[in-house]
Amino acid sequence: MSVASHPSTSLSPGLPRAAAKPRRKRRRDLSGLLYVAPAMVLVLVFFALPLGMTAWMSLHNWPLLGVPRWVGTANYKALWNDRNFWNALGFTARYTAAATLGLLGVGLALALLVEKPRRFAGVYRTAFFLPVVIGFASASLLWAWLSNVDSGLFSPLMERLGLTAGRINILATFEPAFWSVTAMVIWKMAGFYMVILMSGLQSIPADFSEAARIDGASALQRFRHITLPLVRRPFALALILCVSGSMLAFDQFYIILAGGPQNRTVTAVYWIFSQSFVSFRLGYGAALSMVLLAILLILSLIQLRLLSDREDAR
Helix, strand or coil: CCCCCCCCCCCCCHHHHHHHHHHHHHHHHHHHHHHHHHHHHHHHHHHHHHHHHHHHHCCEECCCCCCCEECCCHHHHHHHCCHHHHHHHHHHHHHHHHHHHHHHHHHHHHHHHHCCCCCCHHHHHHHHHHHHHCCHHHHHHHHHHHCCCCCCCHHHHHHHCCCCCCCCCCCCCHHHHHHHHHHHHHHHHHHHHHHHHHHHHHCCCHHHHHHHHHCCCCHHHHHHHHHHHHCHHHHHHHHHHHHHHHHCCCHHHHHHHCCCCCCCCCCHHHHHHHHHHCCCCHHHHHHHHHHHHHHHHHHHHHHHHHHCCHHHHC
16 A cells, blocks of 8 residues: 555656756757857858848938938849949959859869879979968059059060060950959969869879779879769869859959959949949949849859759758
8 A cells, every 4th residue: 555655656766867858958959059159149240230231221222421211122123224233244254254264274283283292292282372372452463563564574574475566555455454364363362272172182082093093094084084073072162162252353353453444344343332332322232232142142052053963962
């Protein structure tokens, strides 16, 4: 009778242990939240809030001084008829294509050159990466000086090599100016993409290439069927960074060319800057920024989709 009157005595030792598991889980979750809290605050303050503010500004006529006035989607409607913006976007697309091909091509070539441990490989890696640490503004000022027809080095060098009949201003016409700025960007940033692609090349097991070589595969076949498929993920990262960075180009064209010659080198960001801080149409500049952000998101999703494999899809 005494045992029946206390049926819970045999289960009572297990209850505190079972109740402790949810407490430990909550404590673990709270600890994890505290660890990521600083990063969440930074994302909120420097990304989410400015993005929300930009979207809100794009729905207003927002002068630099004065009271903003609600205009709804009027800024976006005006954007469709802005021929200057679409011209700037077209030029940005052309520059993005040229810079992406050049950066990834040169970066991959440099990565293949220095990825294996050989004599002076570390020296070459350092030399190729050094231009990356130079700021875009400093590199652009340096390139503008080198391209100057009177005091620069490029024009006299081209004359001595017999490429031109005399000294010419390579920044005075569109094509030479465009390719000059693109060459500067490749010189400055190729080392960055070299590091990304080199990390992918070094992760490929040497046994794969050795087995293919024993089977009679040529160097080109090994590169095509082994190297390229196995560096898909680093290449996808490099491609997304390259396209995004090129679509946001501003410094080099503003400092070296100032949009010239004949305003043919105005990029999308340059036009946004002009509308926002020269014409003081902050609301319209915000609308342009939101459209450019949407274009970048679409391009990134397309690149991820095209370069993802079955394992990534799962």
